[in-house]
Amino acid sequence: MxxxxxxxxxxxxxxxxxxxxxxxxxxxxxxxxxxxxxxxKADSVIILPIQNQQLILLPPTYRPGLGEKTLDFPGGRVPEGEKAVTVVPKILQRELGIPAETISQLTPLNSQGWAVNSSFSNQKLFGFVAELQPTVQIPANFIGAIYPINHDSIVSLLNTLICLQCRAMLLEWWFELTQ
Structure with missing residues (x-):
């Protein structure tokens, strides 16, 4: 065109x-x-880890662009030549301390990736929901917050999240879940 x-x-x-x-x-x-x-920039992945009907978030991490710590879902970059789905287990290993075999189901929220800022960047954002086995133990130092999956808890989490990418993935998932 x-x-x-x-x-x-x-x-x-x-x-x-x-x-x-x-x-x-x-x-x-x-x-x-x-x-x-x-x-x-390399494409990004945001993962919504769910265990026992609860969303798991990381401990607050310092974000230089904001000058403060924020509560976020696990996420990371997609190295050149890799597919977004292949980095999910690696990210969960790094950020939640759990091995790949503890993921019982992995569901993409968007298979094509969304443009993060199409006028300024080529970066795409991919989202996944990772259902974790109910008995897997996530080390306490890898958990920043746990939110039960219900309307009031999701509203509370949306009021807490600062990261637009995390909010977008949460809203996309919640919209699909409640339709």
Whole structure:
């Protein structure tokens, strides 16, 4: 599909292990030259771990962009060449201290991934629900909060979560569950 937009030049490309920042001049369909900035990042995964009809969240983690600790679901980046579904067990091992075989069911919330910020970034967000075996012991130092799965508890959790990605996955899951 020809959008009529053309890249005129790339005046900056800055790489780090976490992201690439790109500055470009683009010509729009009217001929106007515009300066655009974008960030290329690896795709992300957010996982809603459920055990015994309870959502498990991580201990609050410091977020430099906010300058404070936030309560979040487990999540992480999808390395280049891997599929989102293959990183879920690795993330749960790292962030909840549980082996892959303790996941009794893994359900994707979105199979294509959602654009995190389509005008600024190429990053997609994938969500999964991981049903954990009822008897698996999650080490206490890996648990930040536990929320029972009911309306009042989900409303309380939504009032607590700051991360929009975590909120989006929770709302998507809750919407599907209550339909």
């Amino acid at each position: 020809n959008t009529g937009w053309q890249t005129q030049d790339r005046f900056l490309e800055l790489h780090s292990q976490w992201l690439t920042v790109i500055g470009e001049h683009l010509q729009d369909e009217t001929g106007q030259i515009l300066e655009y900035w974008r960030v290329e």
